[in-house]
Amino acid sequence: MPILYHKGLFILQTDATAYTFGLNQARLLAHSYWGRRLPYADDYPAPANPGAWGPFNNPAHLTPEEYPGYEDMKYIDPCLKCTFADGVRDVSPRFESFEADAETLRIHLRDEHYPLRVTLHYRLIPQYDLIERWATLTNLGDVPITLERVFSAQWHLPVGDRYRLTHLHGRWFDEMHIERTPLARGLTVLESRRLTSSHHHYPWFALDAGSADEESGAVWFGLLDWSGNWKIAAEVTDYASTRVNIGINDWDFAWQLGAGESFETPPTLAGFSAAGFGAASRALHNYVRDHILPHSDVPHKVFYNSWEATLFDVEFETQAELATHAADLGAEMFMIDDGWYKGRFSQTTGLGDWTPDERKFPGGLERLIKHVNDLGMDFGLWLEPEMVNPDSDLYRAHPDWVIHYPTRERRLGRDALHLNLARADVQDHLIESLDHLLRSYNIRYAKWDMNRNVSEPGWPDAPGEPRELWVRYVQGLYRVWHTLREKHPQVIWQSCSGGGGRTDLAMLRYSDVIWISDNSHAARRLSIQEGFSLIFPAAAMQTWVTDQGAEIPLRFRFHAAMCGMLGIGADIRKWDTQQSDEARTLIAQYKDLRPLIQFGDLYRLRPADQSGFTALQYMSKDQSTGVLFAFCTYIPQHEPSLTLRVRGLRPDHLYTIEGFEGMRSGTAWMNLDLQFGLYGGLGTFGSTIRRIAQVEKKHHV
Numbered sequence: 001m002p003i004l005y006h007k008g009l010f011i012l013q014t015d016a017t018a019y020t021f022g023l024n025q026a027r028l029l030a031h032s033y034w035g036r037r038l039p040y041a042d043d044y045p046a047p048a049n050p051g052a053w054g055p056f057n058n059p060a061h062l063t064p065e066e067y068p069g070y071e072d073m074k075y076i077d078p079c080l081k082c083t084f085a086d087g088v089r090d091v092s093p094r095f096e097s098f099e100a101d102a103e104t105l106r107i108h109l110r111d112e113h114y115p116l117r118v119t120l121h122y123r124l125i126p127q128y129d130l131i132e133r134w135a136t137l138t139n140l141g142d143v144p145i146t147l148e149r150v151f152s153a154q155w156h157l158p159v160g161d162r163y164r165l166t167h168l169h170g171r172w173f174d175e176m177h178i179e180r181t182p183l184a185r186g187l188t189v190l191e192s193r194r195l196t197s198s199h200h201h202y203p204w205f206a207l208d209a210g211s212a213d214e215e216s217g218a219v220w221f222g223l224l225d226w227s228g229n230w231k232i233a234a235e236v237t238d239y240a241s242t243r244v245n246i247g248i249n250d251w252d253f254a255w256q257l258g259a260g261e262s263f264e265t266p267p268t269l270a271g272f273s274a275a276g277f278g279a280a281s282r283a284l285h286n287y288v289r290d291h292i293l294p295h296s297d298v299p300h301k302v303f304y305n306s307w308e309a310t311l312f313d314v315e316f317e318t319q320a321e322l323a324t325h326a327a328d329l330g331a332e333m334f335m336i337d338d339g340w341y342k343g344r345f346s347q348t349t350g351l352g353d354w355t356p357d358e359r360k361f362p363g364g365l366e367r368l369i370k371h372v373n374d375l376g377m378d379f380g381l382w383l384e385p386e387m388v389n390p391d392s393d394l395y396r397a398h399p400d401w402v403i404h405y406p407t408r409e410r411r412l413g414r415d416a417l418h419l420n421l422a423r424a425d426v427q428d429h430l431i432e433s434l435d436h437l438l439r440s441y442n443i444r445y446a447k448w449d450m451n452r453n454v455s456e457p458g459w460p461d462a463p464g465e466p467r468e469l470w471v472r473y474v475q476g477l478y479r480v481w482h483t484l485r486e487k488h489p490q491v492i493w494q495s496c497s498g499g500g501g502r503t504d505l506a507m508l509r510y511s512d513v514i515w516i517s518d519n520s521h522a523a524r525r526l527s528i529q530e531g532f533s534l535i536f537p538a539a540a541m542q543t544w545v546t547d548q549g550a551e552i553p554l555r556f557r558f559h560a561a562m563c564g565m566l567g568i569g570a571d572i573r574k575w576d577t578q579q580s581d582e583a584r585t586l587i588a589q590y591k592d593l594r595p596l597i598q599f600g601d602l603y604r605l606r607p608a609d610q611s612g613f614t615a616l617q618y619m620s621k622d623q624s625t626g627v628l629f630a631f632c633t634y635i636p637q638h639e640p641s642l643t644l645r646v647r648g649l650r651p652d653h654l655y656t657i658e659g660f661e662g663m664r665s666g667t668a669w670m671n672l673d674l675q676f677g678l679y680g681g682l683g684t685f686g687s688t689i690r691r692i693a694q695v696e697k698k699h700h701v
C-alpha cells in the first residue's frame, strides 16, 4: 500500500523511497522523513516537537512544516502569503481533514479565522520513485482574498545544514552549465522573472551531502512543472534544517481570489536516489518518456532545417534544392525555419502574419511541400506565435494586443513586441490562424520559437488584478498549444526559445523535443547536452550538425549530435562528395542506433569539460545492446588516453564491445578499465562510437 496513515503519520511509499509527515503536538503539519523506503511502518520517525529558542523564535520557526504560512514568530521562508479583505496579512493554515486512495493524498488545511482553505495534494508515482505535489487555495467566504505568494510545496531534507546544491545556469548561446556549490546558511534563490523559464536558470535542483557521484550517494532532486516565472528558494536555517521552496515566483505576483474561487499551483515533482545522479536522471527520463512526451513511442525522424543555410532568404528554388540534397543524405523530414511568411525579409517585419509570402512562395507552400513529400520526407514549419513586429498587419490592426504600459515606451526585443496571451481574444486569434495554417497544408512538424523576454509587463485592459498577467499568460499559452494539439494530433512540435530559453517539464507536455541551444559548436554542445541530460531524456533533446565549428571533423560533429535526436542544419549544398558520403554513412548508422538513444538508459561515463574527454553510454531497457560515445575535445595534459568502465550490463550475461577483444561477462566488462586512444590515435576532436552486444543469455563458468 503506497499511502499509509499509521499512528498519526502519513507514510508515502514509492518502490524504493518513502516520505513521511504528520501533526506534531503543536498541531502543525510537520515533515519527518524522506529517503530509502524502510521495512515497517513503525520504522519511520514521528514529527519532532521543537521548543522555542529564547524569546526570539517560536516553535513554529523551528518546525519543518509541510506548507508554512506567514504568521507567528516564525521567520523562515513561507509557502503562503496573502492579504485578507480587512487588511490582515497573517495566514495560519491548520489541519482539518484528509482524503486518500492508493496513490493520492489530499490534506485540507483551513485558516484558523478566515474562510481560506488550503488543500495540499500528493501524488505518488511509485515505479519511478517520484512524488508530485501541488496546492489549491479556495476562498470559502464572500469577499476577495489577495494572494501574494503561493508556492507549490516546501521539500524538506533530513536534518543537517551541510548540503551541496547542483543546479543549471546559462545564457543565450551558452545554456545549461552544471554548477555544484555548498548550500550556505540563509536563502539561496534561483528564479526567473522573464515570463518564461529562461536560459539563465532552470527550474530544477539536486541536493546531496557533497560526495554523491554518478553511481553512488544520496541525492534529493525536484523540479517545477511550469513555463513562466518560477522560484526555487533553498533555505538552511540556524537550526540545522534544510528545505526547498518551489513554485510560481512571487516577484510582482498578485492574484485576486474571488468569493468561491480556487487557485491551483503548478505541480512540483521530486525524488530521492540512493545511487547518485545517474539514477536520479534515469528516474526522470523514464517518467518523462513514459508519461509526459506526447509521441513517446514514435521514432524521431532525422530532420533537415534550412535556417543556418539560407536565413531569411527563403523561397521555393533554394529550399527545393536543399530538400533534394537532404533526402539524398537520408533525412526523413525537411523544415523551413523563419522567413517563409508574409513580408518576412528581415527580422524587423512580418512576425504575426502567419500566411505564406506570395513573392517567395507564389500560390502558397503547396508546391514545396509536394516536392518534399515526393522525396519521401515529411514537411515542417517554423512559427513564433507569441511575438509581433510593429511592421505587421496584426500589429497595425491590434496595437492593444501587446504587453505594455500606455505611458511607457514599448521596448523591442529582436525587433518584436510580446503579444499578451493572457487575453482570451489573443488566444482565440492564435488558435484560429494557426489551426487554419495546419489545416491548409500537410505539416507534420512545427517549431514553436520565442525570441524575446518581457518588458513593461502591463495589461491595461485587465478585467481584474493586472499582476495576474504572469500566470494568465502561461495558462493562455498552454490553452493555445493544447487546442492545436487536440486538433492536429499528428503534428510533432519542437519547443525553442532562441535555443534552450524555455526548457521545462511543462513544455514537454506540448512539444516532443526541445531545441536546447543555438550554439551547435560540437565541443561546447557536448556540455550543454550533458546539462540537459541531468533532467531530460535524449528523446526530448534536439541536436543538429551545422557549419558552426566547421574546423572540427564532420565525424565528430555528427557523433556529438547523434547523442540526441539528430538533425542537420549545415549548408549541405556546399559539401563535397567525400563529406556527403560520410554524412550518408553516419545518418544510416544513426538510424540503426536510434532506438537505443531515444528509448534506452543513459549512463554519463565521463563528465564533459573535465580533462578534455567526455563519454556516455545508452543501454537498451533489456540490457542486451548498447552504444558508447567517447570524445576528446582538446589535448589533455595529464591523461594520454581515455580510461572508462562501462555500466548497465547484466552481471552474468556475456557481451562483446566493439574494438575490444573477447567475449566477457557483464561483471568483467564493468570492472575492466577500457582504454580509448582518442588522443594518440585520432588527435584532438577524436571521437568514437562502440556497440555493446549481448551474445548469450547466461554466462556459464
Ligand code: DGJ
Residues within 6 Å of the ligand: 307, 337, 338, 382, 449, 451, 496, 497, 498, 499, 515, 517, 518
Ligand atoms: C532562434 C532559433 O533558436 C533559431 O534556431 C532560429 O529558428 C531563429 N530563431 C529564427 O529566427
